[in-house]
Amino acid sequence: MHFRTDRQRVQGLGTSHSGVHHWWSQRLTSIGVLILVPLFLFPFVRALGTDFETAREIYGHPFNAVVAILTFAVGFLHLQQGVQVVIEDYVHDKPVRTVMLVANVILCAAFAFTGIFAVAKIAFA
Amino acid sequence: MADVNRGNRPLSPFMIGSVYRPQITSVMSILHRITGCGVGLSAILVVWWFLAASSSPYYFDFADGLLTSWIGNLVLFLALVSLWYHFFNGIRHLIWDAGSGFALDQVRTSGIAAIVAAGVMSIVTVAIALWG
Numbered sequence: 015m016h017f018r019t020d021r022q023r024v025q026g027l028g029t030s031h032s033g034v035h036h037w038w039s040q041r042l043t044s045i046g047v048l049i050l051v052p053l054f055l056f057p058f059v060r061a062l063g064t065d066f067e068t069a070r071e072i073y074g075h076p077f078n079a080v081v082a083i084l085t086f087a088v089g090f091l092h093l094q095q096g097v098q099v100v101i102e103d104y105v106h107d108k109p110v111r112t113v114m115l116v117a118n119v120i121l122c123a124a125f126a127f128t129g130i131f132a133v134a135k136i137a138f139a
Numbered sequence: 140m141a142d143v144n145r146g147n148r149p150l151s152p153f154m155i156g157s158v159y160r161p162q163i164t165s166v167m168s169i170l171h172r173i174t175g176c177g178v179g180l181s182a183i184l185v186v187w188w189f190l191a192a193s194s195s196p197y198y199f200d201f202a203d204g205l206l207t208s209w210i211g212n213l214v215l216f217l218a219l220v221s222l223w224y225h226f227f228n229g230i231r232h233l234i235w236d237a238g239s240g241f242a243l244d245q246v247r248t249s250g251i252a253a254i255v256a257a258g259v260m261s262i263v264t265v266a267i268a269l270w271g
Contacts, residue, residue, distance in 0.1 A: 041233065041236060044229055044232075044233060045233070047226075047229075048226070048229065048230070048233075051222065051226060055222075055264060056264070056267055056271070058185070059264055059265075059267055059268035059271065060267065060268070060271045061192075062188070062203065062206065062207065062215075062268065063203060063206075063207040063268070064203075065196075065199075065200075066192065066195075066196035066199040066200070069192045069199065069203070070192060073189075073192065082189070086186070089182065090182070093175075093178075093179040093182065096172075096175050096176075096179070097175075097176065097179065100172055100175075100176065125182065125183055125186050128186050128190060129185070129186040129189055129190075131190075131193075132186065132189035132190040132192065132193040133189055133193075135193040136189070136192055136193045139193075
């Protein structure tokens with residue numbers, strides 16, 4: 015560290031080209047899921063294995079619906095960030111890596127919004 | 140050709156196997172990634188369950204029936220244990236990120252604490268699922 019000038023330290027922002035932004039963002043979503051996961055999990059395991067009406071009654075409740083929507087939003091963002099690091103670490107072929115990184119973003123976003131749509135449809139029914 | 144003049148020089152050893160003694164630190168580290176990916180995959184099943192619940196009673200019975208069949212229960216139980224493991228090991232990582240808990244004895248203690256906490260919360264969650 016002592017051999018580097020201040021300018022060199024910020025120029026290009028390291029191998030990620032974005033400094034610590036991704037790392038910091040991942041800490042924020044991890045705190046998000048830390049709060050959301052317990053709130054999501056307990057109503058969910060109660061709804062699982064019941065009948066159609068009971069499941070819809072549980073997610074017709076605004077608190078459960080909002081928690082489920084936030085969990086899908088923050089959870090899939092956290093998943094996208096985590097899988098991105100795994101791909102960057104293990105996939106060395108540049109074109110394959112790029113395709114996987116793009117697919118990761120698209121799939122995580124698709125599942126997040128599908129989940130949010132489904133919960134909203136139940137809650138607004 | 141890089142391999143022509145290699146002679147009989149030793150190759151870089153493949154570390155996983157009899158030469159490598161696993162430690163709680165390295166095993167828990169790779170488990171954090173594996174459980175993270177596993178929870179991500181099972182989250183797709185959860186989204187599917189919600190989609191079914193938003194559609195019709197018939198579709199719900201099909202999705203819910205599959206997720207609570209013996210194979211569905213097995214997959215969801217593994218996902219549950221993975222989720223709680225990733226949850227508590229994640230807290231461990233956040234404490235490290237804050238700059239503390241790096242002494243070897245602390246690393247071992249927190250690792251065992253995370254595993255125990257994950258086990259306890261998995262049992263609590265299953266109990267709620269069964270009788271909650």
